[in-house]
Amino acid sequence: MQLVSLKVTNNGKVVRDLAFNQGLNIITNSGTNGNQVGKSSVLRVIKFCLGTSGEGLWKDPDSGTTNETVKKSLTNSEIKFFLTLKKGNTTISIERFLSERNGRIYRLGKINGVSYNSTKKFKGKIAELFNHTAEQPTLSTIFNRFFRLDKSTVNNSYRFNNTYTSNDMYGLIYSYLLGFSGHEFLNKDYDYKIEAKLQEERKRSLLNGQDIIFYYNKLGEIDDRISNLQEKEEDYELKGVxxxxxxxxxxxxxxxxxxxxxxxxxxxxxxxxxxxxxxxxxxxxxxxxxxxxxxxxxxxxxxxxxxxxxxxxxxxxxxxxxxxxxxxxxxxxxxxxxxxxxxxxxxxxxxxxxxxxxxxxxQSNLGSFLLVEKEIQNEKEERGQVSYIINEIKTIEGTLINIDGKRNSNAKILSKHMDNFETKLNSLNDSCKKISLSTFKDFSLFFASNFDEYQKELKFSIVNADKIFGDGSPRAATMCIDMSFAKYAKDNALDLPHFTLQDYLESSDEDKLGSLFMTANSQSIQTVVSILNDKLYELKSYFDEKDTILILSQEDKFFGL
Known part of the structure; x- marks a missing residue:
């Protein structure tokens, strides 16, 4: 899916009407101060039209400061956004805006003329457009690979999502991005591992820091005491009872x-x-x-x-x-x-x-007899508690064996899909190698993978990631990988974004960023960048005037406010 145009209206009047190029699309500023003019907002509007909450449009992500003027205009239905995309030969029209009533902000919108006035329904339709039905990874996670708008992760080539995303989840994410035919089975294994983890946590809680042998030993001690007490009980002669x-x-x-x-x-x-x-x-x-x-x-x-x-x-x-x-x-x-x-x-x-x-x-001897019976009763109660723990642990261990069996069967099915996986990974790596080699000159970046049937795990890493260091290289490296995924998705007609949104580029080395600009145009990788004009001036030999689709200023901010 590619971007075609973005239109912004204020009370029905068109204030922005952008047409996107197939390759590079530059959003920049004029004048000496390019901050707070709305460059990044363009990218966030696109993301808002694809289902996010839109709060980043009025709240600065770095300082947390709210622009009350922008918030008021955006949430009183004055400003509306119209995003047009192309999926194959099909045109998709998205309209979205915000409305505040009784202190609550509503996200309203239309897709191809049909109203979706709840966030859940709107996002459900967006997921349908991307043919996204997988439980994991979520569509918003997928978008994070293509849309680099969060400062905390823009320099992470591999771990592009938030820091709590596990290695297992990254295996699922990259499997989905590649269009891996075995993704369903990889997802199953992920669920099995979660289930096993929950069982292990319950087992640990029941054992309470002890080994299971401790409870078997305790059970033996209790049975021994009960046996001795029962012998005492039999020795009593009760008369008159x-x-x-x-x-x-x-x-x-x-x-x-x-x-x-x-x-x-x-x-x-x-x-x-x-x-x-x-x-x-x-x-x-x-x-x-x-x-x-x-x-x-x-x-x-x-x-x-x-x-x-x-x-x-x-x-x-x-x-x-x-x-x-x-x-x-x-x-x-x-x-x-x-x-x-x-x-x-x-x-x-x-x-x-x-x-x-x-x-x-x-009654004769009855008092002592009853005391022995009481002791037996107490011991049996304690035995019941210990037996419960032992039986629960047995059940849990049986469940874990069952889960492991399911994982083994699932792993055998997964292994049959690995030829398909290798083909797809090689296709992605072709793009990664070409784009990164032209960017870094001395080496290329590409994905290595390993499917361990014994461990039932699919693992990924980026080759030569250790060579990415300094202030300017990490940001260029992430852009290389993002553009590679956009190209791979386009070349293979996958139901993914065939474009990438890039922010926070000022730290990138000029020669590397310039090379990426040229690659975007030469390989028709739709790349939308937000960048200060100071940085852009140093890159003027790497792009054409037509690549700049919007110039903002302190006098002409994005929302026209």
Whole structure:
């Protein structure tokens, strides 16, 4: 999918009408001060039209400062955006704008003339346009590979997403980007690993720092004590005590023992759930303005699409954790009700036991006999708790064996798809090598991969990444890889962006950036860049005047405000 045009209207009046080139598209400024004129906003508007919240349009991502004038104009439906894209021979028209009512900002829009007045429905339609149905990676994560608008990650060639993205997730991401035929099975393995991790965490919580042999040893000790107590019990001669009374007493005590064991087991589950809640709560963040710059680079989890401020990312992260806490709390509530019911039943049996006990206290040897029985009951209750832990661990280990079996079967299927994978990776690497070699001259950047059937893992790395150092090279390297993916997607007609958006280019070396500008044009890689005119002046020999599609200034800012 490629960009065709972007139009911005203010109260129906056209204030911007951009037509995109097939290759390089430069957005810059005139005058001595190119800051805060809306260069980056052009890129963020494109991203907004593809489903983001749009808050970065009025909130500076670096300082967190809100431009109230822009926010007011954007959220009162005055300003509307019209993005036109091309997918094969099909034209796609997107209209999007914001409207604030009763203190709440609504994201409204149309796609090909059809209204989608909820964010969920709008994003669902965007996903449909990109034929995105995979649970992982999300479409916003995919966009982050092509849209380099976050300062904290613009220098990361491989790990382009937020810092919480795992190696396993990167395996999924690159598999999807390549159009790997085995992606479905790789996704399955990812789910299996998550399930196994949850089982391991539950196992660790139940063992509580001990090895399983500790509980088997404890069980043996309890059984030994019960055996000795039962021998003592048999030695007592009870005279004058009706057999039916003793049977009744023993039945009541059996009920008491069973109820106590059930309660103890449920309380083990409650304790595990409370530990889970405590773990979730320990992962929540407090918003601290004094350290916002540092923490912002580490902010956001569960969603790949970082929205401009640390506070917003933290709030979303905490809301997800809160929902998890609510879910576990609901489960705890039902368990607590069950415990309460069992305790009422237990108290009834205890009262009956006490009544019978009082009626028999005058009987010969009965007091000592009952004390032994009480000890046996206590030991059996403790045995029930230990047995519960052992049985749960056995169940978990059985589940883990089952998961491992599924992973082994899945890995065999995956291995059959590896020829398809290698073909696709080689195709991507052809672009990576050509673009990076023309940029760095002495070496090229490309992807290496390994599928370990034993470990059931698909791993990636970038060859020669260790040669990327200094202030200017990392930013050029990321742009090389981004452009390579855009070219690969276009050459293979994949349902991905066939363009890339690039911001924060000022740190890049002039010769490398100039080479990338020329590559964008010579290979028709649609590349939209936001760049200060000071930097651009040093690159004037690398591009043509027609490549500049928008020049902004302090007197003529992007939104026309």
């Amino acid at each position: 009706h057999e039916d009374v003793l049977i009744k007493l023993r039945n009541i005590r059996k009920n008491i023992s069973n109820l106590s064991t059930k309660i103890a087991n449920l309380e083990v589950q409650l304790n595990y759930n409370q530990k889970t809640i405590d773990e979730y709560l320990s992962k929540s963040y407090e918003y601290n303005k004094e350290v916002i710059t540092k923490i912002y680079e580490e902010a956001s989890i569960l969603i790949p699409n970082l929205e401009r401020t640390y506070e917003e990312s933290v709030n979303f992260h905490n809301s997800i954790l809160n929902r998890k806490v609510e879910y576990v709390s609901d489960r705890m509530s039902s368990l607590e009700k069950e415990v309460e019911h069992l305790k009422l039943e237990l108290n009834t049996n205890l009262s009956e036991e006490q009544y019978i006990f009082k009626s028999l206290t005058s």
